[in-house]
Amino acid sequence: MQLIINWQNFTPAPSLLGGMFIGLAAALLVVFRGKIAGISGILGGLIDTDGSAKSHRLWRGLFLIGLVSSSFVYQLFAPLPESNISASLGTLIIAGLLVGFGTRMGSGCTSGHGICGLSRLSLRSLIATISFMFSGFVVCYLFLHVLRIS
Amino acid sequence: MKNIITLLAGLIFGLGLIISGMTNPAKVIGFLDIAGLWDPSLMFVMLGGISVAFVGFKFVQNKSQTIFDEAIHLPGTTHISKELVIGSLLFGAGWGLAGFCPGPALVAMGAGYKEAVIFVMTMMVGMYIHDHLFKACKK
Numbered sequence: 376m377q378l379i380i381n382w383q384n385f386t387p388a389p390s391l392l393g394g395m396f397i398g399l400a401a402a403l404l405v406v407f408r409g410k411i412a413g414i415s416g417i418l419g420g421l422i423d424t425d426g427s428a429k430s431h432r433l434w435r436g437l438f439l440i441g442l443v444s445s446s447f448v449y450q451l452f453a454p455l456p457e458s459n460i461s462a463s464l465g466t467l468i469i470a471g472l473l474v475g476f477g478t479r480m481g482s483g484c485t486s487g488h489g490i491c492g493l494s495r496l497s498l499r500s501l502i503a504t505i506s507f508m509f510s511g512f513v514v515c516y517l518f519l520h521v522l523r524i525s
Numbered sequence: 526m527k528n529i530i531t532l533l534a535g536l537i538f539g540l541g542l543i544i545s546g547m548t549n550p551a552k553v554i555g556f557l558d559i560a561g562l563w564d565p566s567l568m569f570v571m572l573g574g575i576s577v578a579f580v581g582f583k584f585v586q587n588k589s590q591t592i593f594d595e596a597i598h599l600p601g602t603t604h605i606s607k608e609l610v611i612g613s614l615l616f617g618a619g620w621g622l623a624g625f626c627p628g629p630a631l632v633a634m635g636a637g638y639k640e641a642v643i644f645v646m647t648m649m650v651g652m653y654i655h656d657h658l659f660k661a662c663k664k
Contacts (some may be wrong), residue, residue: 381562384555386546390566393545394573398536401574402581406531409585409597412538412578414627419652434531439631444561446636448536449543456543458633460640461550462623470645471630473619475651476659478627481612482600485626486538488613489571493576497602499609506610507617508557514621515557 408434413487414442415478417518481506539632545570548632550624557621606639 401412409415421435449455462470478484481493481503488507492500518524531533546552546566585597599626620626625633625644 376570378559378563379561381555381564384552384562384564384566386566387569387658390547390569391573393541393543393547394570394575395577396537396541396544396573397570398541398572398574398577398579398581400534400541400583401532401578403530403537405578405581405585405599407527407534407593409591409595409599410535411599414631417650418627418631418649422649422652423656433528437528437531438535440540441532441537442539442628442631443635444653445536445539445543445632446548450542454646455636456546456549456639458549458636458638460624460633460638461551461554462640464643466622467640467643468647470619470623470625470650471647472654473622474626474630474644474654475613475648475653477612477614477616477619477651479655480608480654480659481614481616482609483613484616484628485620486628490574490578491621492602493571494575495582495599497601499600499602499604501608502605505622506613510555510614510617511621512559514552514618516560518622519554519558520560525643 397486397490398494401486401494404438405491410434411487411491412438413483413491414489415474415484416482419479477507527591528593530633538628540636541574542629542632545573548629548636550629550633553626553629557624577594 404410404412417438419433421432446455484501488500488503542548545569556567588597590596623644630641630644634645
């Protein structure tokens with residue numbers, strides 16, 4: 376198989392800059408709060424009904440309010456880029472269930488393992504990142520090139 | 526003060542996802558579809574994120590408390606379990622299906638996409654199933 380780069384959609388500069396914003400947010404959270412900026416962990420801990428103390432809820436809630444309101448803040452300065460979502464209702468439901476269950480079982484997602492874990496040189500997060508990228512590649516290949524469902 | 530920083534961190538994280546293009550599932554799938562026309566942008570998001578976060582984690586490496594006297598809790602980095610690998614494989618499968626992972630889905634939900642609302646709701650159901658039904662069954 377040969378890799379063919381999509382030069383038209385490739386955006387190295389904005390992606391690098393956006394990534395640095397994400398890294399800055401992760402750095403702020405660990406330096407000033409001592410917490411990992413893993414979205415699945417923050418959300419999962421917020422909706423977890425047992426054990427979690429009230430004080431734990433506040434920082435999680437605040438971080439997520441900031442995250443969810445980012446679209447609103449962005450469009451005060453520039454038009455919001457479009458999100459192109461091709462998945463059908465059934466696919467969205469199955470994907471959501473898999474992402475929710477899988478990130479809790481694997482203790483993290485693209486942010487917790489992929490950004491925070493890798494920047495801490497965590498072997499555990501490296502294994503997790505390789506695992507979710509691998510299955511992401513396989514599932515995309517199966518659906519787009521074998522079953523040809525887009 | 527620490528609560529304002531927390532809110533700002535969430536906001537900066539979300540702005541980063543929007544600027545980087547990751548709130549667009551079509552772009553994420555463009556990265557995961559290595560057999561099609563491949564868009565390597567996601568690698569640059571990770572590169573930017575890791576290089577800046579690295580400085581933050583280096584700063585707290587030998588500290589046990591923040592300047593606000595809160596304990597710094599960081600998970601272990603070496604324990605590899607069956608759950609880590611199977612859970613991550615399941616997550617990746619869902620990620621490849623819809624092109625959404627938790628952060629971008631929450632940002633797209635904030636932008637008003639109903640597909641993202643559906644995804645986030647079922648994602649929380651998936652989390653609940655794991656934390657309450659699956660883990661309870663295993664005990």
